[in-house]
Amino acid sequence: MANALVSIQILPHTPNGESSIPYVDQAIEVIQASGVPYRVGPLETTMEGQLSDLLQIVAKMNEKMIEAGCPSTLAQVKICYNPQGITMGQLTEKYDQD
Template sequence: MHTHIINASIQIVPIVLDKHPYLWVDDAIAIIQQSGIKHEVTPFATVLEGTYEEVMRVIHQVNEFLYEKGCSEWIANLQIQIRSEGDITGNEKTEKFTTRN
């Protein structure tokens, strides 16, 4: 895969009874924060931005963490946008909606 910037969103939906699902989600977000990859936490998903390899590595780390820590079941909803000939950033898609005071 190329080395252009891509963006993706990941939403973790734990299907658990052992503890509140938000606690598993908080742990997943901590993995993303520790990765150093550019990200934005939103109420429904976390948006990641980096090379394809970087983004996929972080997604893999989140899933491995949940598995290793004993999360019994979860759904990982992913959206990935890739542009073949250059970078695609979240900012280019949302900057026109940013309010400037």
């Protein structure tokens, strides 16, 4: 069972001042490749899993931005940790549409 939700908004400093969207797409691909449940929102992406695994994904996302040519990144991260278990659905079920 997942013990954490981690939301991340990654803001890459692009090499030539171009749009960051293609770079953000590459960062989201890192999440997709990890296999953890996630939801992309308009301003951040939330992942569900074990805290240590999710923090490794955050690190890989930042590393991917550097590999893609960005000189630096800024990442805003939110963590919800519950050793008894937590899911995205528990926090959003009353808002989810049938």
